[in-house]
Amino acid sequence: MKKSKRARSTVAPRNMDCSLRDAFHTLKTKTIFTYDTARYPFRETVAAGLGVDPGTLATLNHLPSGKDLPDSTEATLALKALYDDFVCNVIAPQIDAILPCGGTVVYQSLPCMRIHPGNSAALGPRHKDSDYEHQEGQINFWLPLVTVSGPNTLYVETGEGTGVFEPLEMIYGQVARFYGNGCEHYTVANTSCVTRVSFDFRVVPGPCYDSEHPSCKKFFVGPTSYYALATVPSETQSGDKEMRERYPSWRFVPRTAFEVKNRSTMGLTRKSRRELPAGNLKT
Numbered sequence: 296m297k298k299s300k301r302a303r304s305t306v307a308p309r310n311m312d313c314s315l316r317d318a319f320h321t322l323k324t325k326t327i328f329t330y331d332t333a334r335y336p337f338r339e340t341v342a343a344g345l346g347v348d349p350g351t352l353a354t355l356n357h358l359p360s361g362k363d364l365p366d367s368t369e370a371t372l373a374l375k376a377l378y379d380d381f382v383c384n385v386i387a388p389q390i391d392a393i394l395p396c397g398g399t400v401v402y403q404s405l406p407c408m409r410i411h412p413g414n415s416a417a418l419g420p421r422h423k424d425s426d427y428e429h430q431e432g433q434i435n436f437w438l439p440l441v442t443v444s445g446p447n448t449l450y451v452e453t454g455e456g457t458g459v460f461e462p463l464e465m466i467y468g469q470v471a472r473f474y475g476n477g478c479e480h481y482t483v484a485n486t487s488c489v490t491r492v493s494f495d496f497r498v499v500p501g502p503c504y505d506s507e508h509p510s511c512k513k514f515f516v517g518p519t520s521y522y523a524l525a526t527v528p529s530e531t532q533s534g535d536k537e538m539r540e541r542y543p544s545w546r547f548v549p550r551t552a553f554e555v556k557n558r559s560t561m562g563l564t565r566k567s568r569r570e571l572p573a574g575n576l577k578t
């Protein structure tokens with residue numbers, strides 16, 4: 296993808312309420328946390344799609360480099376279902392606990408799959424995602440399906456513009472959250488014999504989503520587009536304890552439901568997208 300020559304602020308989304316700046320700063324700070332691999336067996340799901348034993352992912356050096364999802368539709372759908380569940384029940388609640396999202400989280404529809412075989416060149420150039428016009432409110436998540444360190448992992452800048460990089464030293468079952476929009480990141484030649492298999496995705500809290508950002512021409516919310524929507528049912532936001540217990544989860548908005556609820560966005564013309572109020576995607 297061609298890099299943008301446009302220089303944009305990476306401090307905070309321009310449309311975000313000032314009262315959320317501290318919370319956004321917390322979200323941007325790199326952190327690594329764990330999730331339940333029994334409930335979210337990403338390694339097994341991806342291995343099934345590749346037709347290999349889950350325990351052999353890190354030793355397979357004949358896989359092609361790149362970011363293709365497993366090439367069977369069935370496997371892709373299985374991964375997509377697991378991923379939507381994960382975003383709605385792990386990622387969205389976590390973000391909402393830090394930065395109140397008003398019931399709406401925008402997230403990458405399909406995660407990017409990365410396979411970096413041992414003894415192979417680096418994948419892609421050093422960059423920050425804003426180089427590719429991603430919007431300021433976007434937070435990155437990165438999940439390895441094997442143990443990663445040294446030459447078979449991702450190096451992330453410790454802060455915007457610091458020029459200091461640290462490798463993500465992680466095991467399967469951990470997730471890294473970082474501000475890849477403003478912090479540069481890169482891989483090095485994988486001189487190890489361990490194949491790195493990982494996937495990554497990007498999330499924008501509802502109040503940070505800028506529907507008038509130039510990137511919305513290509514990265515917009517809608518059917519078959521880059522972003523999908525996770526919402527928490529309005530009943531849950533009522534403050535009623537019984538209703539919160541009854542509807543505890545965030546929900547992925549299926550494309551059909553999204554189409555029904557957001558007819559004004561369905562034309563996907565620049566005009567109709569601009570009609571979306573900035574920072575407010577409530578359904």
Ligand SMILES: [Fe+2]
Nearest residue numbers: 422423424475
């Ligand atoms: Fe990136």
